[in-house]
Amino acid sequence: MWNICLVGFGNVAQGLARILADKRERLAAKYGFGFRITSVVTARRGCLANDQGLDPAMLLEAMERDGGFWGCEGARMIDPLEAIKSPHTDILVETTPTSLVRGEPGLTHIRTALKAKKHVVTSNKGPLVRAMSELTALAEGSGVAFRYEGVIMSGTPALNLVRETLAGCDIQHVQGIVNGTTNFILTEMEKGKTYEEALAEAQRIGIAEADPTADVEGWDAAVKACIMAVLFMDATLELEDVERTGITEVSPEMIQTALSRGKRIKLVAEVYREKDRVKALVAPVAVPLTRPLAGIMGAMNAITYTTDHLGDITIVGPGAGRIETGQALLSDLLAIHRAYGRGEHPSRSPF
């Protein structure tokens, strides 16, 4: 039975709560995974704690009401660091809003958890780009897991694919479409829209923000390139080291010219070795139509890993979404259960 502390309860944590509410029995039967949500801490919508476990369906209902958890019995202010260090916490699920500049407040939450020998699962990019090496070393020193599948393509297993299923291969080159908003805009522009029209459409349907800078200037993709460089190529890159060009200068004419030459313009995040250095860059690239990445349209994401033993391996899937990112957190929880769980056969059929 795993005791879970949720810090942050926005879309992503709600996606996880939805799955946990719907699949409690199935997760127990299929994986032997049992859980109790012993605390949930938010900055403005109240906090709850119960050593016997909070019902995830009840937490979701509370969020439908004004005031959130404040309307629930027992609601009170809880210091997130106290909840994290509590003996009733085994795993911290950290999903507070991301700050790429300082990584806070997630960084302090995660650091505190790892020092207190709590496992950590997160989808928060800020702490990773700011302190991945420090946090990885802390987890090693404490003998606990630090997992973050959701930071690249939500539940599409971009990281664990390499970490677990491609173990033994070395990654020589990574090329990915890791931002759905810009891929959607480029797809709409191919159909005849101008950049401005395509952006407006993306904003209308809710996949671009009112201020689209982080997406269209390539910052979001650069964060992911940076994380992949550190993870897959042992690089010591900072976010500022990523060469970055967005899509604001791409014109419908450039897209049509590329197509007439058998290529499609994609905003690509790329990581590779050049002599003794690891390079990470984000830029609009004309990808030959014969490559899997060229066929990825709309808000879909994909990454091609070039490996020594297998050549190119490509994974295609969604890159965002509430249930999708909830699935990322769940897959990390189940990985912790596999590695650290007791009292069950690791050989038990895992499908």
Next chain:
Amino acid sequence: MWNICLVGFGNVAQGLARILADKRERLAAKYGFGFRITSVVTARRGCLANDQGLDPAMLLEAMERDGGFWGCEGARMIDPLEAIKSPHTDILVETTPTSLVRGEPGLTHIRTALKAKKHVVTSNKGPLVRAMSELTALAEGSGVAFRYEGVIMSGTPALNLVRETLAGCDIQHVQGIVNGTTNFILTEMEKGKTYEEALAEAQRIGIAEADPTADVEGWDAAVKACIMAVLFMDATLELEDVERTGITEVSPEMIQTALSRGKRIKLVAEVYREKDRVKALVAPVAVPLTRPLAGIMGAMNAITYTTDHLGDITIVGPGAGRIETGQALLSDLLAIHRAYGRGEHPSRSPF
């Protein structure tokens, strides 16, 4: 330190030996994985055993010579079942030639190993289609691992992707191009060749056999569909339950007609639920060009998994090859090391 017994030393085991010879230090440094090949048993090319470990590079050199291991010091006949049950064996790597009819001799080897509480890694489809449930139950009862990543797409992680990285998702539908030979033939036919010309070309470059029945009649794909149905959907299908149509009746005209309608004909293996039954079938299908599978050309393979939490997840990669299948065996060995290895931090950076 894992003691490995190799039964069978053809292309696939040689692919593994090549990787183990080249990466011993890297596997130790990156994963803490140490190994000794304590025995290697073949039917016609001799056998060797050494409790201190046989050098994989030496084994590969011996295979270059007439007589194989018979030219090596200490070569002798070894009963494979004795080698498997030896106290100097922790893991059996079973790669004898596949028989889909009876599953032997692999089935007896694997059964013996699991009963003797040895972990088993294999790329041998025969024992799986004949006795998957029995072998899975044996492994559970003995508390050991039974792994077989290589049976679907060689080292492309078709199984472990679902088993590990998509844990928590339920698989609703599987559609895959899991036979490279037929996909190559269909690709050549799209370029203007007749079926006979395309088959001859495939035979010339060595990706089709002199008797191509297993590929072109869909048997190979049917075996894989059967394995996926059992694994992903808890079905109790036999190979004979798979509805199977090959590509021998596909004409260049059918291919061009499909293209003119925005579709491409692919030999597809499909598994899904229909009411209370699990259906598995293999057939040429006109796949819309908007789907990732339609873009898979030549000898490449791909599978699209439709899941409850993530919608469609597609993996693309090679489906055959010596090093590629060696990598499948290696990834299974490393998975066993992760789950059963002692004396190392599971949280250690795994990339």
